[in-house]
């Protein structure tokens with residue numbers, strides 16, 4: 520099929536480090552491959568790798584400025600307010616756990632509950648188990664889901680609405696601006712888990728009036744090990760220091776501590792300079808992409824894949840909102856299952872016999888998988904910058920073969936995973 524949108528030079532495979540390898544990587548949603556620019560930048564800054572905030576030496580000064588500069592770059596990327604804190608963490612999970620330690624408390628009692636939907640990734644579900652919380656079931660349409668959230672907020676007593684920007688299971692995008700307005704109308708704040716959204720859509724927390732946003736470098740075309748939390752400084756400056764240790768204090772005495780404010784409060788110990796710097800570099804490249812072309816590219820691949828899968832007998836595509844409203848905006852994620860085959864077996868077959876890498880399982884979203892009637896999991900193809908229509912074609916060919924010819928090889932379960940028997 521012709522796919523005009525894919526012709527943009529800026530979204531071709533060479534952008535991806537190792538993008539020439541003939542392997543259909545359809546697992547961007549788990550971790551996206553590094554951009555070539557990011558990998559080159561890593562090599563550029565490696566010689567100056569030295570302690571941050573502590574040394575007076577030249578390399579230390581460079582390291583410190585690279586690290587601090589990374590905050591400014593990330594703030595720009597999310598459209599942050601000038602006084603927003605930009606705290607570097609390990610990943611989105613870490614960022615949301617950090618936020619859970621910063622919920623407002625009056626006279627030793629939490630000011631309210633955290634409210635979240637059943638469609639969340641565990642990173643935006645489990646950190647709230649240790650604080651007062653309420654969960655609600657998303658409706659089948661976005662409009663009704665907003666009504667459900669409104670009804671719950673009207674009950675009062677919610678301090679924070681924690682919501683995903685885009686589902687890591689279905690790829691469906693939530694209406695962040697509307698949810699932020701709703702939260703604020705009812706005296707709550709909003710935190711957006713943008714682990715999936717940030718690599719696919721421009722975020723503007725000032726325009727959308729979002730209080731906190733969290734995402735990970737490794738899903739945004741940068742290496743593992745760094746994530747970020749950006750947001751209003753008051754809760755963060757009063758909250759429990761996330762990583763108590765060197766750098767997190769103004770003054771430490773044997774009989775007490777005065778904690779630092781700002782990012783330092785939560786970033787005890789030597790920071791991940793290379794992680795933060797490469798994450799920031801990746802945001803610059805992503806921000807420079809022609810957004811319209813990029814979205815058209817991803818949505819063309821998604822439609823091609825969804826339509827192709829739906830044409831295959833015995834294959835079901837799983838979505839929530841898009842089933843009721845085809846105009847629902849989505850990122851490059853497609854979730855499906857193949858009748859009669861365990862998802863893990865299909866994933867092993869696609870990898871071994873077709874060179875297609877995708878994810879199977881419950882995607883750290885057990886409540887959502889249960890709701891979708893998939894207690895033992897499904898398959899997820901996810902893609903982005905550098906993905907090609909051929910990747911989707913290869914996946915479709917593999918599934919068609921499976922339905923018509925069956926498995927080519929024998930597979931066994933080894934250490935809980937399906938693998939070829941030989």
Ligand code: PMP
Pocket residue numbers: 548549610611612613640642643683685686687712714715735746883
């Ligand atoms: N939220 C969502 C929506 C995700 O997809 C993921 C990663 N699968 C996370 C949070 C957690 O990200 P990380 O593993 O980088 O902490």
